[in-house]
Amino acid sequence: MIEVKDLYFTYPAGVEALRGITLTIDDGEFLAIMGQNGAGKTTLVKQFNGLLKPTKGEVVVDGVSTREMSVAQLARKVGFVFQNPDHQLFCETVEEEIAFALRNFGFEENAIKKRVDWALNLLDVMQYRKTSPFMLSGGERKRVALASVLAWDPHVVILDEPTIGQDHQQKEKLRQFIVQLNAQKKTVVVVTHDVEFVAECNPRVVLMSGGKIVAEGLAEEILTNPKLVAQASIVPPQITQIFLGLPDFGLPTNVIDVHEARRILLDLLEGSS
Amino acid sequence: MSMFEGFRFRRVSSSIHRLDPRVKFFFVCVLFVMAILFNKLLAIIVLFFVPLPFVLIAGVKREWLRSMRGATFFAIFIFVVNFVFGYFYPGTIQGISPPIDTLSEYFIILEKSLALTLRFFVLVASFSVFFLTTSPDHLGLALEQSHVPYEFCFAFTTAVRFVPVLADEAQTIMDAQKARGLELERGNFLKRVRNYIPILIPLIVGAIRRSLELAEAMESRAWGASEKRTNLYVLKLKKGDYILAFGSVLMLIFAVYVWLSVPIPSLTALLRL
Numbered sequence: 001m002i003e004v005k006d007l008y009f010t011y012p013a014g015v016e017a018l019r020g021i022t023l024t025i026d027d028g029e030f031l032a033i034m035g036q037n038g039a040g041k042t043t044l045v046k047q048f049n050g051l052l053k054p055t056k057g058e059v060v061v062d063g064v065s066t067r068e069m070s071v072a073q074l075a076r077k078v079g080f081v082f083q084n085p086d087h088q089l090f091c092e093t094v095e096e097e098i099a100f101a102l103r104n105f106g107f108e109e110n111a112i113k114k115r116v117d118w119a120l121n122l123l124d125v126m127q128y129r130k131t132s133p134f135m136l137s138g139g140e141r142k143r144v145a146l147a148s149v150l151a152w153d154p155h156v157v158i159l160d161e162p163t164i165g166q167d168h169q170q171k172e173k174l175r176q177f178i179v180q181l182n183a184q185k186k187t188v189v190v191v192t193h194d195v196e197f198v199a200e201c202n203p204r205v206v207l208m209s210g211g212k213i214v215a216e217g218l219a220e221e222i223l224t225n226p227k228l229v230a231q232a233s234i235v236p237p238q239i240t241q242i243f244l245g246l247p248d249f250g251l252p253t254n255v256i257d258v259h260e261a262r263r264i265l266l267d268l269l270e271g272s273s
Numbered sequence: 274m275s276m277f278e279g280f281r282f283r284r285v286s287s288s289i290h291r292l293d294p295r296v297k298f299f300f301v302c303v304l305f306v307m308a309i310l311f312n313k314l315l316a317i318i319v320l321f322f323v324p325l326p327f328v329l330i331a332g333v334k335r336e337w338l339r340s341m342r343g344a345t346f347f348a349i350f351i352f353v354v355n356f357v358f359g360y361f362y363p364g365t366i367q368g369i370s371p372p373i374d375t376l377s378e379y380f381i382i383l384e385k386s387l388a389l390t391l392r393f394f395v396l397v398a399s400f401s402v403f404f405l406t407t408s409p410d411h412l413g414l415a416l417e418q419s420h421v422p423y424e425f426c427f428a429f430t431t432a433v434r435f436v437p438v439l440a441d442e443a444q445t446i447m448d449a450q451k452a453r454g455l456e457l458e459r460g461n462f463l464k465r466v467r468n469y470i471p472i473l474i475p476l477i478v479g480a481i482r483r484s485l486e487l488a489e490a491m492e493s494r495a496w497g498a499s500e501k502r503t504n505l506y507v508l509k510l511k512k513g514d515y516i517l518a519f520g521s522v523l524m525l526i527f528a529v530y531v532w533l534s535v536p537i538p539s540l541t542a543l544l545r546l
Contacts, residue, residue, distance in 0.1 A: 071456075080452040082452070090470070090471045101453035
């Protein structure tokens with residue numbers, strides 16, 4: 001469990017990025033942190049694995065304050081997949097890349113081999129195990145980066161802007177994969193401003209603006225509230241915009257799911273005919 | 274990374290910022306020459322105070338201090354290397370006849386090491402003031418108006434402009450690798466050096482990729498199509514520039530005079546240690 005207690009954070013240059021954040025993330029929860037650029041989303045999640053330490057307040061991971069643990073200790077529990085895979089890939093082959101963190105954490109060579117195979121299969125990159133990560137496409141590099149984090153099986157997986165630079169098919173694969181991870185009781189935290197992606201995943205949403213949490217709740221409550229989303233400089237999902245734009249038809253305004261929208265529209269059409 | 278912060282231009286309105294970059298560069302070069310001319314601690318202490326009024330007038334005290342803090346690691350390294358070298362090869366230091374057997378001889382080695390360390394601080398301090406108060410655009414303009422070929426000016430200003438970008442990227446890469454359990458400060462000296470490989474490779478690959486993208490972007494915007502370039506802004510020397518240039522020349526003449534004809538005593542001799 002991650003508990004954030006009245007967290008304030010100011011960067012050395014003097015920018016106050018987080019102002020009084022209080023938040024609890026339960027084990028096995030799926031959470032999306034949303035907001036415009038500069039809202040403090042990435043700064044907040046960097047507190048979870050100790051990359052940044054609170055200026056004021058406290059972040060507690062599994063009962064221990066992040067101030068009392070090193071990044072390496074926290075990283076064993078909290079895996080962090082960075083936005084740009086090119087910021088972490090450096091090995092000659094994909095399998096070495098995946099084994100890198102396992103060696104850092106002191107796994108035995110036998111266990112490393114097994115976990116590398118497992119991660120390669122999981123992310124469907126087995127065919128590239130001897131390939132240089134630099135020779136792969138953007139989507140494949142992203143998968144390798146994800147595999148290199150999941151290989152050590154952290155309890156919490158943080159994904160920073162996972163959908164950036166991904167085509168629709170890759171996005172859908174990623175969505176299915178995240179849902180699958182969450183189904184395996186992993187705590188998943190996604191930092192994004194991709195409303196369509198969040199609408200399809202339907203996690204708990206924390207909406208941030210100006211270093212503060214402005215709202216939290218189910219995706220269908222938050223993303224269908226025009227005032228709230230405007231406050232965080234994002235727009236509701238397209239399907240919600242359609243429903244919000246047809247107030248005279250008595251349609252519900254809290255629809256974010258395409259399949260549900262289709263069913264409601266079919267009912268409406270059948271009723272009118 | 275804090276050292277790079279101390280070289281990043283700060284857009285502040287001050288009389289130092291408004292000075293002609295050519296004159297400022299001349300002043301910094303004079304300081305550089307003076308720091309190299311003198312190797313006595315007393316002279317270098319005096320030199321250290323020369324750029325301070327510029328820092329205060331320019332209002333960049335905090336950033337300048339950051340560059341000083343960033344330089345501390347290298348300064349300690351310089352001090353230790355010189356002290357150890359002086360101790361084992363005392364014959365290279367004036368005023369010591371090996372073997373070292375008196376306390377004052379230790380003080381001479383200490384003074385010499387301190388002088389070379391402080392010389393490094395003087396160089397960092399003066400160049401920090403220059404880069405903190407001179408925008409890359411003005412720097413490029415100054416080079417162009419000094420008849421340096423435009424290709425070189427462009428390469429130089431681009432390099433200067435990308436230093437902070439690379440510093441930011443290096444920080445992100447460090448975070449990404451720390452999140453995979455890399456402990457930069459772990460192990461002996463050689464291991465610590467090796468720990469930086471996962472940082473350097475993505476950084477270099479990223480820099481090459483970025484430079485290729487920049488080259489394509491520049492060429493697609495007709496870079497180099499025009500033989501004769503004109504500038505919107507033209508640098509003109511003003512009263513303040515003439516005063517600084519004249520002051521710098523006087524300072525240089527005085528320094529050369531002192532260097533040639535005034536023997537500067539060592540602190541050890543003055544204090545009769």
